[in-house]
Amino acid sequence: MTKPYSLRLDEQTHDDAQDVFANLGMDFSTGIKIYLKKVIKTNGIPFKVSNESSSLDRSLEELKSGNYKSFNSVDELFDDLDD
Template identity: 35%
Template sequence: MGTITTSIRTDAALKREADRLFADLGMNFSTAVNTFLRQAVREQGLPFKPSRNVPNADTRAAMIEADHIATDPNAHGYHSADELFEDLDA
């Protein structure tokens, strides 16, 4: 079966991020788009559930806090759950 050239418009930064992701997955942008299209045809719909599932304020605050803890060199960490529970019992 023959191929055609198709063009799409997208944000340049998004395209760069997508190219890096697809390269990590062992494919190029064209292969990724073709994979998406084949899956959409196979499922007769989008191959994912579109949603507006946006984290609420509490979740966003927890995500920010987790990021701060993960990047804070002074944050106390644990090597095991047992170590955590021992510290909680103290």
């Protein structure tokens, strides 16, 4: 038995997702079903959900604050990594 569902999405999100699903050879409904099956299988969201900044964001902050190391050669870099 299937149950009808209603999903409210902005048009751009719907269209973008529909395009991705179509490129994978499925319709929108099948794509959503696959996602929900994965939620059930993993007993959670099947990807990391976080408020943490990305490594790029952290690196840019370090660069702006001057909190970073610099090296004059690749050998210096590897020596530091070995320490």
